[in-house]
Amino acid sequence: MHATGFIAAMRLTIHRDLLIAFRHWGQVAQPLIFFVMVTTLFPLALGPDLATLRGIAAGTLWVAALLASLLGLELLFRADHADGTLEQMLLSGQPLAMLVLAKAVAHWLVSGMPLVLLSPVVAASLAVPRAAHNTVLLSLGLGTAILSSLGAIGSALTLGLRRGSLLLGLLVLPLAMPALIFGARAIDLSIHGDSPRGPLLLLAAMLALALTLTPPAVAAALRISAE
Amino acid sequence: MAFTWFNKLASPPHAYRIAGRLLPWFAWPSGLLIAIGLYGGLVLAPPDYQQGDAFRIVYVHAPSAWLSMLVYGTMAVAAAIGLVWRIKIAHAVAAAAAPVGASFAFLALATGSIWGKPMWGTWWVWDARLTSELLLLFLYAGVMALRASIDDRDRADRASGLLAIVGVVNLPIIHYSVYWWNTLHQGSTLTKLGKPSMTGDMLWPLLAMLLAFTLYFGAVLLLRLRGEILLRERDASWLRAELAR
Numbered sequence: 001m002h003a004t005g006f007i008a009a010m011r012l013t014i015h016r017d018l019l020i021a022f023r024h025w026g027q028v029a030q031p032l033i034f035f036v037m038v039t040t041l042f043p044l045a046l047g048p049d050l051a052t053l054r055g056i057a058a059g060t061l062w063v064a065a066l067l068a069s070l071l072g073l074e075l076l077f078r079a080d081h082a083d084g085t086l087e088q089m090l091l092s093g094q095p096l097a098m099l100v101l102a103k104a105v106a107h108w109l110v111s112g113m114p115l116v117l118l119s120p121v122v123a124a125s126l127a128v129p130r131a132a133h134n135t136v137l138l139s140l141g142l143g144t145a146i147l148s149s150l151g152a153i154g155s156a157l158t159l160g161l162r163r164g165s166l167l168l169g170l171l172v173l174p175l176a177m178p179a180l181i182f183g184a185r186a187i188d189l190s191i192h193g194d195s196p197r198g199p200l201l202l203l204a205a206m207l208a209l210a211l212t213l214t215p216p217a218v219a220a221a222l223r224i225s226a227e
Numbered sequence: 228m229a230f231t232w233f234n235k236l237a238s239p240p241h242a243y244r245i246a247g248r249l250l251p252w253f254a255w256p257s258g259l260l261i262a263i264g265l266y267g268g269l270v271l272a273p274p275d276y277q278q279g280d281a282f283r284i285v286y287v288h289a290p291s292a293w294l295s296m297l298v299y300g301t302m303a304v305a306a307a308i309g310l311v312w313r314i315k316i317a318h319a320v321a322a323a324a325a326p327v328g329a330s331f332a333f334l335a336l337a338t339g340s341i342w343g344k345p346m347w348g349t350w351w352v353w354d355a356r357l358t359s360e361l362l363l364l365f366l367y368a369g370v371m372a373l374r375a376s377i378d379d380r381d382r383a384d385r386a387s388g389l390l391a392i393v394g395v396v397n398l399p400i401i402h403y404s405v406y407w408w409n410t411l412h413q414g415s416t417l418t419k420l421g422k423p424s425m426t427g428d429m430l431w432p433l434l435a436m437l438l439a440f441t442l443y444f445g446a447v448l449l450l451r452l453r454g455e456i457l458l459r460e461r462d463a464s465w466l467r468a469e470l471a472r
Contacts, residue, residue, distance in 0.1 A: 153390075153393055157389065157390060158376075161377065162376070167376050170365075171373060173365070174362050174369060174394075174397075174401070175394075175401075177362060177405075178401055178405075181404050181407075181408040182404065202404075213396065220389055221386065224382060224385045224386050224389065225382070
């Protein structure tokens with residue numbers, strides 16, 4: 001018998017998490033429905049004037065995406081913690097940071113990506129012009145990935161706590177604000193016909209930073225929480 | 228050899244006694260300097276040619292803003308020491324520092340807002356500096372909330388310590404993104420008012436207050452550390468002997 005490499009372990013982790021998600025697809029759909037509902041609140045609250053909606057579309061899309069991804073993050077490690085899988089991951093001898101990265105990727109595939117695919121429809125309802133839809137996809141695509149990795153830290157730190165979901169918001173939202181600033185800025189520039197290149201590149205840089213720096217932090221947080 | 232004093236510092240009885248012995252060396256100079264600085268700032272310094280007497284709030288505002296950042300740094304360094312070398316006293320320092328830093332951040336925001344009312348004509352402007360100070364307050368709130376939510380002391384120490392370190396890595400990103408956010412938004416001319424470079428008789432009270440506030444933080448930290456040690460070691464036998472003396 002030979003030892004499993006960490007690439008194989010990551011692939012197995014992603015496969016397992018995707019399989020679990022597809023067996024409970026109701027849970028996967030909840031943040032999406034929440035995303036659509038929150039974006040519906042704004043036209044109802046502010047009135048159906050299209051020019052107003054176009055003005056707030058970028059901010060609305062981003063705030064709704066931020067809140068929706070917070071909802072999903074709470075579940076990231078909870079089931080694994082409850083049934084002992086997390087202990088097995090800690091004891092497996094595999095680099096924990098890599099397993100965590102795999103879990104974050106799987107989480108993004110089932111929570112971030114559907115939200116991104118849905119976003120042009122929601123954007124159209126907020127009177128975002130057709131030309132800006134690609135920016136919406138890119139901005140939220142990069143953004144939800146950043147949120148998945150930042151949120152994993154909060155999710156690991158609040159594991160098993162009472163009122164964990166409220167605390168998760170308190171911990172993660174301040175960290176996510178830079179992404180919100182540039183993500184919403186990119187969409188806003190695009191709506192007004194300007195090039196969103198600058199903010200999008202900054203978002204991409206943030207994602208690169210998040211992907212390299214957060215997995216060790218999440219691994220450390222899991223070791224603290226799982227004791 | 229050189230580390231023996233350091234190791235001693237890590238033991239609660241020694242830290243408790245040393246903190247008590249150091250306390251007056253911070254508290255008295257701080258009180259004296261605050262008195263001197265306030266007299267210099269509120270009485271001796273001339274009114275600003277543009278802002279009149281309203282500028283004098285800077286003698287509280289600027290030291291508070293400086294301390295809010297220094298305390299976060301102190302907290303994160305203490306937490307890192309505690310996490311790496313598993314020194315409980317370092318975690319106690321971090322726990323003692325957090326509410327102090329949050330108070331300074333709040334004070335900086337409140338005084339900034341009071342200054343803004345006559346200067347900008349409004350209590351709050353989404354100025355880059357004010358906004359990043361607000362986000363700093365949020366980071367403090369997160370660290371304190373996490374500590375308060377975990378019952379197990381060891382886990383609370385380490386989890387909130389890790390969050391404080393994550394916050395330090397994020398602080399420059401938050402600071403610059405907020406800064407660019409405001410300038411991207413065509414910063415209003417009001418915020419471009421900027422600080423007039425100060426004359427000497429305005430500057431020295433400010434420097435005195437900066438030093439005074441820093442010493443004050445040292446004194447409060449030592450005092451709170453003693454309280455934190457009392458709380459954590461309440462069942463220890465050395466404490467009974469110490470208090471009986």
